[in-house]
Amino acid sequence: MPQDSIVEIRNVSFAYDAAQPVLRDINMAIPRGSVVGIMGQSGCGKTTLLRIIMGALRPSAGSAQVLGADTAKLDTAALYAQRRRMGMLFQFGALFTDLSVYENVAFPLREHTTLPEDLIRDLVMLKLNAVGLRGAAALMPTALSGGMARRVALARSVALDPQLILYDEPFTGLDPISFGVITRLIRQLNDSLGATSLIVTHDVQEALGVVDYVYFMAAGRVIAQGTPAEIRASAEPFVNQFVNGKRDGPVPFHYPAPGYAADLAVGTA
Amino acid sequence: MLAAGLRAQLERLGGVVTSTIWRLGYASRFLAYLVLHSGTALRRFRLTIAEIYFAGVLSLVIILVSGLFVGMVLSLQGYETLQRFGASESLGVLVALSLVRELGPVVAGLLFASRAGSAITAEIGLMKATEQLAAMEMMAVDPVARVVAPRFWGGVISMPLLAALFSASGIFGGYLIGVQLIGVDAGAFWSQMQAAVDWSNDIMNGVIKSVVFGVAVTWIAVFEGFDAPPTAEGVSRATTRTVVTSSLAILALDFILTALMFTGGSR
Numbered sequence: 001m002p003q004d005s006i007v008e009i010r011n012v013s014f015a016y017d018a019a020q021p022v023l024r025d026i027n028m029a030i031p032r033g034s035v036v037g038i039m040g041q042s043g044c045g046k047t048t049l050l051r052i053i054m055g056a057l058r059p060s061a062g063s064a065q066v067l068g069a070d071t072a073k074l075d076t077a078a079l080y081a082q083r084r085r086m087g088m089l090f091q092f093g094a095l096f097t098d099l100s101v102y103e104n105v106a107f108p109l110r111e112h113t114t115l116p117e118d119l120i121r122d123l124v125m126l127k128l129n130a131v132g133l134r135g136a137a138a139l140m141p142t143a144l145s146g147g148m149a150r151r152v153a154l155a156r157s158v159a160l161d162p163q164l165i166l167y168d169e170p171f172t173g174l175d176p177i178s179f180g181v182i183t184r185l186i187r188q189l190n191d192s193l194g195a196t197s198l199i200v201t202h203d204v205q206e207a208l209g210v211v212d213y214v215y216f217m218a219a220g221r222v223i224a225q226g227t228p229a230e231i232r233a234s235a236e237p238f239v240n241q242f243v244n245g246k247r248d249g250p251v252p253f254h255y256p257a258p259g260y261a262a263d264l265a266v267g268t269a
Numbered sequence: 270m271l272a273a274g275l276r277a278q279l280e281r282l283g284g285v286v287t288s289t290i291w292r293l294g295y296a297s298r299f300l301a302y303l304v305l306h307s308g309t310a311l312r313r314f315r316l317t318i319a320e321i322y323f324a325g326v327l328s329l330v331i332i333l334v335s336g337l338f339v340g341m342v343l344s345l346q347g348y349e350t351l352q353r354f355g356a357s358e359s360l361g362v363l364v365a366l367s368l369v370r371e372l373g374p375v376v377a378g379l380l381f382a383s384r385a386g387s388a389i390t391a392e393i394g395l396m397k398a399t400e401q402l403a404a405m406e407m408m409a410v411d412p413v414a415r416v417v418a419p420r421f422w423g424g425v426i427s428m429p430l431l432a433a434l435f436s437a438s439g440i441f442g443g444y445l446i447g448v449q450l451i452g453v454d455a456g457a458f459w460s461q462m463q464a465a466v467d468w469s470n471d472i473m474n475g476v477i478k479s480v481v482f483g484v485a486v487t488w489i490a491v492f493e494g495f496d497a498p499p500t501a502e503g504v505s506r507a508t509t510r511t512v513v514t515s516s517l518a519i520l521a522l523d524f525i526l527t528a529l530m531f532t533g534g535s536r
Contacts, residue, residue: 086407108410111409
């Protein structure tokens with residue numbers, strides 16, 4: 001694995017219940033400066049993996065090295081210190097509804113620094129300008145559209161200039177314009193901050209346009225990996241079904257059920 | 270067959286008892302953690318003052334109006350009984366003692382539970398459901414210290430003040446009906462009240478009750494909110510539980526405290 005990986009997952013397995021492992025023997029390396037996607041169907045274990053990287057869960061086996069530290073070995077104080085170097089964008093933004101847009105972005109600065117108010121103001125305006133919402137600083141989150149809320153949350157998650165930015169389903173429920181804005185911002189922020197980004201998503205087509213490298217997960221395993229071009233060309237049946245959105249394939253259209261005739265009681269009357 | 274049914278019943282009963290005790294222990298640990306992590310709420314007192322505004326100041330209207338009506342009813346009912354014994358001039362004493370010792374803390378506590386307690390539970394529960402608490406944790410900010418503790422202390426500080434205002438408003442209501450409407454002598458009304466209401470036995474005992482109720486209601490409210498399943502149904506159930514549990518807790522604690530404070534009139 002390359003030396004300058006920001007995240008290194010080695011042989012990670014995880015299970016809430018030993019009989020049903022959620023993750024099985026995952027290996028990943030996320031090089032500094034890249035934008036990497038973890039894709040797969042809902043329930044394939046990608047959110048669990050994200051929680052392990054965040055340090056919210058500990059792997060049952062293997063290790064997760066994030067920003068040079070084994071997350072499982074950190075105590076709460078060290079984990080919190082680590083998280084100040086990370087930013088996270090939640091699925092629907094998770095803005096604090098009782099604070100204005102300005103105060104939302106200022107929140108991490110106020111909590112973790114003792115900067116004077118005018119400097120905080122400059123930093124907040126800088127971040128809001130980067131996502132194009134300087135003019136919305138005084139609005140409350142309830143007055144924002146879904147795409148705008150996501151952009152404010154993005155400004156908030158990069159307020160402390162993180163080294164690693166995590167995205168949990170950043171494209172869900174966005175209109176095409178907002179979606180275009182968000183994908184461009186992910187790339188721009190990553191490159192201008194010199195950060196590394198990890199996108200967990202099932203919106204494959206959208207994500208393939210922005211990432212440098214993709215890990216494809218199914219049933220708790222990495223089943224394919226490569227550059228977007230390699231993934232698009234993949235012959236792996238599951239990847240093929242997923243990328244092309246085919247109705248039937250390794251993932252059947254029908255939920256397992258007894259015979260149709262039996263359920264309709266054909267021939268019993 | 271009967272034995273199996275009995276066994277199932279016993280198992281269910283045992284399950285309910287152990288899960289209730291487990292939950293009580295969990296809530297106690299939560300309270301201990303909350304108190305130990307109250308540094309932020311006390312150091313940055315502006316956070317707590319904002320919660321005193323939401324829990325206390327915004328409850329003022331319901332507290333003052335309810336107090337006024339309770340005092341007016343006490344006055345009407347009290348006068349009817351007292352005048353039969355020719356003791357109608359003691360009306361002020363009856364109104365003041367009932368309010369300060371019992372009705373002030375209890376009724377203000379019940380109103381506080383349904384007005385502020387339910388709001389605290391719903392707010393914390395919704396913050397959890399919309400991942401705001403998780404986002405805070407990802408920003409290396411402890412949600413218990415930043416969100417829960419200020420609400421807890423805001424409630425604990427507000428409740429005794431609300432109970433005192435409830436009693437004051439009630440006494441004024443009693444005065445309006447007793448003196449202004451029925452015509453009890455104003456001098457007797459106030460002077461008998463002043464002579465009969467004791468600082469430590471009446472006022473302080475009432476204050477102790479309101480502090481205890483404040484801690485109980487706010488503890489239940491923040492715990493239910495923080496522990497709520499992050500769904501619409503989970504938050505709505507937690508809000509209901511807050512009102513029901515804290516109302517029962519107030520009435521049960523009131524009995525215990527009154528029993529402990531009871532002097533049998535031998536002071």
